[in-house]
Amino acid sequence: MILVQMNFDFPIEMMGDALTEGAKSLAESINEEPGFLSKIWIENSEMAESGGIYLFKDRESAENYVAMHCARVEAMGAKNISVKYFSVNEPLSAINQFTVASK
Numbered sequence: 001m002i003l004v005q006m007n008f009d010f011p012i013e014m015m016g017d018a019l020t021e022g023a024k025s026l027a028e029s030i031n032e033e034p035g036f037l038s039k040i041w042i043e044n045s046e047m048a049e050s051g052g053i054y055l056f057k058d059r060e061s062a063e064n065y066v067a068m069h070c071a072r073v074e075a076m077g078a079k080n081i082s083v084k085y086f087s088v089n090e091p092l093s094a095i096n097q098f099t100v101a102s103k
Contacts, residue, residue: 001088001100002062006069007042007051008078015043015050026072035061037100050078055100059085 014022019041030039037055044050056062062085070081090098 001037001090002056002059003086003088004054004056004062004066005051005084005086006054006066006081007049008073008081009048010043010050010073010079011077012045012048014077015045019043019050033061033065036065051082055088 027039027041030036035057037057039055040053042051042053054062054065056065066083070083073081088098
């Protein structure tokens, strides 16, 4: 399992309720991406920063998604995109109530 941390500068006026309303179809489409397991949407309006924490079944699926999604968020106004990949230590995470729905 691979965790992806993605964050970027994003226009403040497109965050909060505007993003919630405007990105519903995007959120639904992410569920259909190969290898996708989960996403947490993140925002920091004080820093004009947004992004997400993603879980994928494997590194290849994560990298394919990131390549596509970076282009998509740049088209929406994102700047300074940062992406980090992490392996998930599932045994230790389970001790701390980590679960993920199987797809």
